[in-house]
Ligand SMILES: O=c1ccn([C@@H]2O[C@H](COP(=O)(O)OP(=O)(O)O[C@H]3O[C@H](CO)[C@@H](O)[C@H](O)[C@H]3O)[C@@H](O)[C@H]2O)c(=O)[nH]1
């Protein structure tokens with residue numbers, strides 16, 4: 263990746279002037295706390311040794327100590343708030359599209375009934391339609407539900423993408439998740455009649471299949487992987503499945519342009535081997551994508567997190583293509599925004615403090631924490647800190663490995679199935695507690711998510727983009 267020219271800065275950062283008030287306030291407040299503890303101490307010392315007084319005062323002192331400790335910890339968010347602003351308008355002046363790095367996008371799903379396959383397909387379509395060179399874009403969907411229904415939905419999405427992608431690009435559509443676009447009647451474009459019919463057809467086919475609970479034989483001929491769902495196949499015990507549903511370079515859209523890679527992955531499961539939930543799924547995607555495309559930048563998304571801005575990738579590049587930032591950059595975290603929860607957000611469900619206010623404070627320290635979704639990672643950063651490099655056990659998993667051109671070739675597919683095996687991690691550094699090569703392991707992801715009414719959640723670009731500098735030991739989800 264090339265450097266940015268100083269003539270065209272790709273981002274700027276601003277230390278918020280309010281930090282002086284915050285610091286002054288913190289100083290005054292600390293004196294007040296010290297005074298309080300002075301009073302507690304003198305009460306204890308001066309009062310005659312009396313067990314009653316002692317046992318009454320003790321809980322107050324302990325409570326005040328806990329409150330003071332909590333307050334002290336929260337002050338780090340107020341000392342150095344920094345707003346970082348991407349300047350994507352400078353990107354075309356500094357780089358041509360040919361210079362953009364490849365991008366691998368990971369989407370996780372776990373249950374076709376709690377996370378409808380149609381939602382997974384919509385999320386995949388919203389990122390397949392990014393304003394990004396299609397031959398550099400690959401979408402990997404991990405299906406921990408091991409469901410042929412999800413595979414079917416993605417197969418349909420791959421087909422619909424051939425019409426949807428050129429439609430979005432020609433008409434400069436902003437909302438590239440089809441369900442969100444068609445739900446917004448004002449946004450519907452005059453040319454959208456045919457495409458809407460195609461979309462409704464796809465939706466009804468997917469929903470019918472989900473309602474019935476199995477995929478008809480007539481559809482099964484289009485993807486070899488359907489053959490894996492044999493009688494003994496269960497969600498908790500089944501072989502690895504990797505199916506390339508669209509292959510950039512080979513598959514074209516309706517106007518003859520390239521379309522991104524779309525790959526379905528359901529890792530091997532075995533009741534005797536712990537699968538480590540979402541973290542285990544991300545580990546597998548990290549390995550399968552390394553073998554197939556090995557993009558230097560990764561995006562992780564939950565299956566219900568559609569992207570609502572096709573130029574999100576440009577915003578991310580404003581940091582990843584900046585030479586002064588890049589060597590230390592571990593990840594760029596987009597704030598989460600939950601839309602349409604209720605009027606005025608009376609229950610605080612937008613979680614503004616967690617996703618907007620505190621991260622701006624952490625921006626001025628080392629950076630915000632990883633929210634688990636809407637995050638662009640540097641692949642290199644997952645192999646150790648800037649000055650250390652942890653060699654993976656297979657050369658094909660290294661960040662500098664250049665994979666073969668055809669991700670659908672038998673050799674690459676054979677390797678991809680191998681690294682998606684349930685006991686692959688045994689005896690390796692993957693997920694090891696003591697290893698520097700910290701992966702995404704050990705998250706205890708709740709099996710069910712909450713539903714956000716009104717079409718959310720979205721992840722969105724906004725002022726105050728956040729990023730995190732390399733600190734590998736903190737990269738646990
Ligand atoms: O065995 C599992 C369990 C979950 N998931 C996926 O993990 C994601 C998050 O799980 P969910 O149950 O939806 O949790 P939420 O509370 O909605 O998610 C928030 O909290 C999680 C941590 O608890 C983070 O991992 C998520 O990124 C964050 O959005 C979803 O896409 C799931 O499909 C898997 O892939 N495999």
Ligand SMILES: [Mn+2]
Nearest residue numbers: 564566711712
């Ligand atoms: Mn969720």
